[in-house]
Amino acid sequence: MYLSGILMKRLPLNTLSLKRFMLRTEAIKLYRNILRQLQHLPDKSQRKEIQEWARADFEAHRHHEDEEVIKLLIIQGNKQLEELEKSIKIAK
Numbered sequence: 001m002y003l004s005g006i007l008m009k010r011l012p013l014n015t016l017s018l019k020r021f022m023l024r025t026e027a028i029k030l031y032r033n034i035l036r037q038l039q040h041l042p043d044k045s046q047r048k049e050i051q052e053w054a055r056a057d058f059e060a061h062r063h064h065e066d067e068e069v070i071k072l073l074i075i076q077g078n079k080q081l082e083e084l085e086k087s088i089k090i091a092k
Helices: 002-010 018-038 044-060 067-091
Strands: none
Touching: 018 044, 018 067
């Protein structure tokens, strides 16, 4: 117990908890998957528009601290990614 207290004192104040780290990893994975799907769009202007929208959406929600809110945003983002994938398949 004492050893863990010493280790906690040595960690920087802005160190993420394991849960927050995992949620952050999921959010980054979602963003990268969106960008990968955009590569399948033939129209460059449409690709850029959706990329800017995704970036703005992620930036708008960057401030959230509540893990439940973050989980819900990731679920919502995954649903939107599925819709994007379906739309791209239909367009081909």
